[in-house]
Amino acid sequence: MALALGLAASGSASAQTVTDAQRDAARLLAQATFGPTLPEIDRAAAIGPATWIDEQIAAPATLHLGATDVHYRAMLPLYNVGRATPEASCIQSLVCRYARRDIWWRTSITAPDQLRQRTAFALSQFFVVSDLNADVAYTQYAPADFYDTLVVNAFGDFRTLLEEVTLHPAMGRYLGMLQNEKADPARNTEPDENYAREVMQLFTVGLTELNPDGTPHTAPDGSLMPTYGDPEITDFARVFTGWNYANATRWSFGRGAAGIPGHIEAMRPNEAYHDTGAKTLLRGQRLAAGRAAATDLDDALDNLANHPNVGPFLARHLIQRLVTSNPSPAYVGRVAAVFANNGRGQRGDLAAVVRAVLLDVEARDPTIAAGADYGKLREPLLRYTALWRAFGAQGVSVSNSAGSVGGIFRFYSSDSLLAQAPLSAPSVFNFYRPNYRKPGEIRDRGLFSPEFQIVNDNTAIAMANRLHGALFNSDRDVTSGRTLANTIAALGNLPLDFSVEKSLAARPEALADRLDLLMMAGRMPPPMRAVLVDAIGRMPSNDGGRQRVEDAVFLVASSPQFSVQR
Structure with a gap:
């Protein structure tokens, strides 16, 4: 009609x-x-x-950090900024938060690369970093740059995105991986387990084993099968030790000393604080003792990214954020299959995944969209x-x-x-x-x-x-x-x-x-x-x-x- x-x-x-x-x-x-x-x-x-x-996937990315900086500097004279806020540093400044959010709204409303920006927004609710945390909000350049990480990698490789998210100092400060150090019996300290827990529960595999269509994979008695337990959390926490600001000159390098560069450049290892003991990851994968921080990290992120849960777990998230809250298992399974193999033997091709989400029959068929549960x-x-x-x-x-x-x-x-x-x-x-x-x-x-x-x-x-x-x-x-x-x-x-x-x-x-x-x-x-x-x-x-x-x-x-x- x-x-x-x-x-x-x-x-x-x-x-x-x-x-x-x-x-x-x-x-x-x-x-x-x-x-x-x-x-x-x-x-x-x-x-x-x-x-x-x-066309949208091929469109150049519209970035937030540089625009936030320009906007912040332009706004400063309008405020009574005779406080401790340096004119060009965007540190602990409400004006800087205004600037970052202004740029997010402007970009979301006017940027030509709409699909990339909408996908980045969906990913920002998967790889969560929040400026309600004072450590993240210390400079709004950190969350602006973190968001650009999502924008740039929105149509890239999932494993690459996972590593860039993991090593971003905004994530490091938010979930405790930055300056996370190996156990010290003399001080009765253990590695911070926060990032280890959340990277599994929220960013990759979820709490329970899944079938390829996202439905729970159950034990013979019908019970749910956990993807990990306390031993895996402990060993992943040990993997994520020994990382500091990129420009740190010593381990206890404060956020003020790091300045802007330290808050936007990928964290770097300090081997003296990395736990070099043997570790056991998901599905029983063993890491030998005596390895460097970066080597442990590479293998641990491979272990996570290659887990069969990741495809259906991420597929359901993207479908819920973009299309419908209640996708059928078949819909989740079709998108997860593209995550596993984009048709050219590549795993984790996010451009192919987003394309699959939007072109699926459950996204495009108007008769399905007319259903009461859609x-x-x-x-x-x-x-x-x-x-x-x-x-x-x-x-x-x-x-x-x-x-x-x-x-x-x-x-x-x-x-x-x-x-x-x-x-x-x-x-x-x-x-x-x-x-x-x-x-x-x-x-x-x-x-x-x-x-x-x-x-x-x-x-x-x-x-x-x-x-x-x-x-x-x-x-x-x-x-x-x-x-x-x-x-x-x-x-x-x-x-x-x-x-x-x-x-x-x-x-x-x-x-x-x-x-x-x-x-x-x-x-x-x-x-x-x-x-x-x-x-x-x-x-x-x-x-x-x-x-x-x-x-x-x-x-x-x-x-x-x-x-x-x-």
């Missing part, structure tokens, strides 16, 4: 028909980007999902990026007597308002657990609903309130050229371009169809569309269409149907 959209993307008066290819492209972009835009919908519809994905709750951040991308959000300017900075994209205090901010998870277990089941019908039916774990009375009300503020009085025609002076707290309501939508305001059905395509991939339920068309027609239309458009967008954006990505 084709719908009359009413206007082309250019805003011309010619009618445009919404095709099945456009609807399917919009669904793909909801899964693979931070939100569909009409030009990107048309592009993906014209070339098809496989070619669009290949889809996922949109994360709070993704609801905002979808809106801001759909309606061409622009950065705003902040100025005072010290100067002016433009192009700022910011959601002020999203961590407290929405329980989510980039690289600011409350723990290494992410913002929510992959196996969370919302009490009630979802739990009773044995379904998973990860994102519902951060939905409560406070966040639900805050979401509606912030959506209201983000949409009303954010029309670019109203705010164009406005400078928000002397306050950062005023940021968050980015100027939006409703020009095409306002030209449709006198034709409620055409406006509803356009919002349907941009916001709901052309799959708005007929009863919802009827209510929306009726509501638009009842609103005043003597203001150039502004109120009709803002109200209509808010009604869709705050609806349960928009909240669930299908």
Whole structure:
């Protein structure tokens, strides 16, 4: 069935028909980007999902660290920074956290390599580092550079990514591998086991043995089979000893002495603090005594990356973050098989894995997507990026007597308002657990609903309130050229371009169809569309269409149907 959209993307008066290819492209972009835009919908519809994905994989990476540095330096004069914050060092500075998050929002909304950025965001919830930890937040350059590690390796080799994550000083400080040292009986100390535990439980193999399709592999008596126990944790902890800042001149080299370079360069070994005893890894693999720290690390990471659990474990995570909370075992198994072999004999090819996630029949078949158990709750951040991308959000300017900075994209205090901010998870277990089941019908039916774990009375009300503020009085025609002076707290309501939508305001059905395509991939339920068309027609239309458009967008954006990505 084709719908009359009413206007082309250019805003011309010619009618445009919404095709099945456009609807399917919009669904793909909801899964693979931070939100569909009409030009990107048309592009993906014209070339098809496989070619669009290949183009995105080939696109150059948009990085965060350098942009964070430039933005931070530009913002400093706007603040009273006569404290201990050096102008160019981004150390222990709230301004620096603003800068990093600003760049994340700007990149997520405007970067052309959308699939890479969306995949990196999914990986940031797998390899978790959080700046709520003071050691990580010491300089925001550390989490910015860690995020770039995920961006650069999003379509690379899993084993390479695992090593770069392991040796990144942000991870080293977050989970205790940095300056982790061998046992010292004289001081009654043992190696820190934190990274050893989390790299197995969360970053590679999980807690229990899995079948190739991600279902539990059970013992003959039906019990679950653990992937590791305390002996393996102990020996992996011994593997992860002897690593320090790259620029350290002594073992007890403080974070202040490390400066910026030490917080973004891969950690390096100090053999004097590495445990050289024999070790036993997963599945009984033995490491001989007397080996160097780097040799032990290489073999230990190989041991983890080659475990048969990794494929289904990672596959399920990526499917849940990009497509649906409840993939079938067959879906997980097909993606895991690509992780095991990309068709050219290579294991851990993440580009092939992401392609398999998005091109699978369970991702692309609209009849499957119509099933009652299909889809996922949109994360709070993704609801905002979808809106801001759909309606061409622009950065705003902040100025005072010290100067002016433009192009700022910011959601002020999203961590407290929405329980989510980039690289600011409350723990290494992410913002929510992959196996969370919302009490009630979802739990009773044995379904998973990860994102519902951060939905409560406070966040639900805050979401509606912030959506209201983000949409009303954010029309670019109203705010164009406005400078928000002397306050950062005023940021968050980015100027939006409703020009095409306002030209449709006198034709409620055409406006509803356009919002349907941009916001709901052309799959708005007929009863919802009827209510929306009726509501638009009842609103005043003597203001150039502004109120009709803002109200209509808010009604869709705050609806349960928009909240669930299908």
